Amino acid sequence: MADTVLDRINAVADEIRAQAPHNEKLGRLSDTAARLLRETGAIRMLQPKKHGGLEVHPREFAETVMAIAALDGATGWVSGVVGVHPWEMAYADPRVQEEIWGEDQDTWIASPYAPMGIARPVDGGYVFNGRWQFSSGTDHCRWIFLGGLLGDADGKPVQPVETLHLILPRSDYEILDGTWDVVGLRGTGSKDVVVRDAFVPDHRVIPYSKVVDGTAAKEAGLTNPAYHLPFSAAFPLGITAAVIGICEGGLAHHAEYQRGRVSITGTQVRNDPHAMYALSEAAAEISASRTALLDNISRMYDLVAAGREVTFEQRAAGRRIQVQAAWRAVRALNEIFVRSGGNGLRMDNPLQRFWRDANNGLVHAIHQPGGVFQAAALTQLGIDPPQGPMRSMI
Incomplete structure (x- = not known):
């Protein structure tokens, strides 16, 4: 019997994967894709238990989002974005929580x-x-x-x-x-x-100020450490997890495609050491991105679980890790996509969809490295960054 959301996702993986072309054609998740997310409990992972939520460790949430995104980028993206909203709703007035979840705990x-x-x-x-x-x-x-x-x-x-x-x-x-x-x-x-x-x-x-400085969680009397994570750690988690999961899905399709591919020279690609080097390098880079993101959120969780404040310097460094993890994974996917041959461009090849989805995931504001990297570097040097946009989402 499935014990976790990830187990349930794995049990319906083929169904989620099959919805990907329909989602893209519709320009939204199909009703079937949305139903599968609801039935697995993917959107209730960070929801308060008193309203039917699971209150999982944020690492488990990220791992599950990655697994969904590796099946279909759009479904993984929605699970990461919509899935983090119950985390903030836990701070809200009990009256609005009841309005939203009182009759249906699967309300998104x-x-x-x-x-x-x-x-x-x-x-x-x-x-x-x-x-x-x-x-x-x-x-x-x-x-x-x-x-x-x-x-x-x-x-x-x-x-x-x-x-x-x-x-x-x-x-x-x-x-x-x-x-x-x-x-x-x-x-x-x-x-x-x-x-x-x-x-x-x-x-x-x-x-918003009460969400950012942790006042909202304290005023709500929340005890689960997950709800005391900085907003700048919790909110980007699902989005970056989705991007890394998309890259993992693209990597899997590239590897499967290369298995039987014959190049224009008549050489089986699996016998080409340069192609195999590129495949291994990309696999290592995407794996490192996964590890960095999961380790980062786990360290944040451990800090707040120990009752310690996450300093601005620690938050800035954490955002740097999160942003770099996304860029590192997408760069790796790009390196193998351009080595997939012309048939990788065909619309009936899922690889091109994963490539498009991954690169578009980097466009999100939380993946823009400029202000984050500058703020992280200045704090590392012991220099307090200026107030204003440079401190935004840190």
Whole structure:
């Protein structure tokens, strides 16, 4: 009998894999793919136990996301993105938790967190407006986390800027079809959403500052160390795990393809030492990326489990490890993709889809190395980075 989500994923691996072309054609996860994720419990891994969640170690969450992404990049991406939202919902007011999970513990929550809206204070809450891109898996979600800036009475952002995470039901926002026509990760259905004059009561709002500094977890009385991880460690975990898993899937397809491939010179590729060197090097690099990501989140978990604060320097170093793990894995996949021959480009060869999905995964803001690497280097030198964007998501 399956004991873990990963066991259940492995039991339906062929079904998940078979949905990949359908997901891409639809521009979102198929109903079957979404059903499989629900039935395996993949989205409930970081959900509070009191609402039917599993509260697994974040390492287990990342390993499971990798396994799903190795079968289909879009399904893995959605499991990593949507799967982390219950982690933050554990901080939320019990009233909104009950609204979301009271009748159905498999209710999914979408995002994005980018502060693209303005929340104007009114009696009992806020009037909220905005438009957001990149709401992954949104068609299968009935609630959403949206980032917004606190506004004044005129709807202008207050200074200094204050960011909020606002929680809305499906009836309060619109999903814009036709806004996700992209070259990779097509099956994620990461469409635009719009909010027009929605009233968001106070109990559905979480100040981002309280999430970042750990106050929200303390105020909620959470005891599981997973909920005391820095947001900058927990939120990127599922996304980077998906990218590495996609690279693992691409590696597996490349290896299978090379097994019987004959080059234009008539040589069996498996007898070409240069091709085999490239394959082994890529396998080692992708494996190292996996190890780095899992070791990084495990060390973070151990720190908070011991009751210790994760310092800015440690967070910056952790983000550097996480970002580099994604880039290292994708670079390795690129090295073998260009050695797969012209037939690797054919749309009926899954390898090209994994290659497109992996490279598109690097485009996400949490994989941009510039500010992260600079902040990590400065702290390593004992120099405090400037306030502002350089400290964002660290």
